[in-house]
Amino acid sequence: MQSVAEDDLLQVLRSGPFNVALHTAIQARGLSLEALRRRLEEQGIAVSLSTLSYWQRGRTRPERADSLRAVRALEVILGLPRHSLLTLLKPAAERSSGVWLPVEELCPEPGVRDLLDEIGDRGERQLTGLSLHDQHVIGPNRELREVRTRAVFQAQQRGADRWIAVYHHPHRVLPTSRTARGCRFGRVRVDESSGLIAAELLFDRALGRGETYLLEYGFGFDETGPAVSEEGRGFRTPQHEFLMEVRFHPSALPARCYRTWRPDAQTALKDLSDLRPSGYHSVHFIEFGVTAGYHGMRWEWE
Numbered sequence: 001m002q003s004v005a006e007d008d009l010l011q012v013l014r015s016g017p018f019n020v021a022l023h024t025a026i027q028a029r030g031l032s033l034e035a036l037r038r039r040l041e042e043q044g045i046a047v048s049l050s051t052l053s054y055w056q057r058g059r060t061r062p063e064r065a066d067s068l069r070a071v072r073a074l075e076v077i078l079g080l081p082r083h084s085l086l087t088l089l090k091p092a093a094e095r096s097s098g099v100w101l102p103v104e105e106l107c108p109e110p111g112v113r114d115l116l117d118e119i120g121d122r123g124e125r126q127l128t129g130l131s132l133h134d135q136h137v138i139g140p141n142r143e144l145r146e147v148r149t150r151a152v153f154q155a156q157q158r159g160a161d162r163w164i165a166v167y168h169h170p171h172r173v174l175p176t177s178r179t180a181r182g183c184r185f186g187r188v189r190v191d192e193s194s195g196l197i198a199a200e201l202l203f204d205r206a207l208g209r210g211e212t213y214l215l216e217y218g219f220g221f222d223e224t225g226p227a228v229s230e231e232g233r234g235f236r237t238p239q240h241e242f243l244m245e246v247r248f249h250p251s252a253l254p255a256r257c258y259r260t261w262r263p264d265a266q267t268a269l270k271d272l273s274d275l276r277p278s279g280y281h282s283v284h285f286i287e288f289g290v291t292a293g294y295h296g297m298r299w300e301w302e
Helices: 002-015 018-029 033-042 049-057 065-077 084-088 092-097 112-119
Strands: 127-138 144-155 162-168 177-181 184-191 196-202 212-220 230-235 239-248 256-262 270-275 282-290 293-300
Touching: 002 018, 002 084, 018 049, 018 084, 033 049, 033 065, 065 084, 112 162, 112 184, 112 196, 127 230, 144 162, 162 212, 177 184, 196 212, 230 239, 239 293, 270 282, 282 293
Parallel strands: 127 239
Antiparallel strands: 127 144, 144 212, 162 196, 177 212, 184 196, 230 293, 239 282, 256 270, 256 293
16 A cells, blocks of 8 residues: 555656645655654754645745755655655746756855846756866965866757856855856856855857857966865756866875765765876866766865
């Protein structure tokens, strides 16, 4: 009997809608709304009984960042596949493209949403990332000197003409210079307190459906910056290919390097594998079919 109920639950998680999936999951696990409220409260997430009731009855939907955090926690409490409920909050036409994480799920700094709202991140979902190459250059004092990105996008809808780049320095240091090739900078917003920068990269034209576009951009940093020991990138949606490279100055070579990952900003960083630098002072990894989440690298100096 339990297996049938589980099959029914998995089916409704695939088809939705959100309120039906949430209600079915709560019934399948035999939990009361009060029990769910308490479990959320134990994680520092305050959601009222009336709100949970409205969500499962379809009277309201979670939309704010704190509400989406509660939905992510509900997936864990109810033993559901990661992002299964979050995905159902998207319009049905967008679900085929896979999970789309809110930017707040990937960046722990609260100012990131304000920066994107100032620029207006319209159109980003019109693009699919085909290939993205990040190169991080470490200077002689173990400081980050430059971050360079080369990306290829494909337009899923006609009219896509820009992409929003967001960067957050590990020590909240803002870049002192920036470069662009195959595009130009539009609106740029920074949050000095958190070291966040959001930049609009404008294409030379609006793309046709299925058309690809290649661009490069970079941020430079002062040579007196603090030593860094990790870097990476958060993906809001799955990516076809991601190549990350870190180039070290010959006088600042690390003792060990690790490939890292975490599904969101609230989860602890996990080491996935050891990485071996080449004789040219470079270490890299490449991955195909990259899942949404944070993918990166850390290293130890001693």
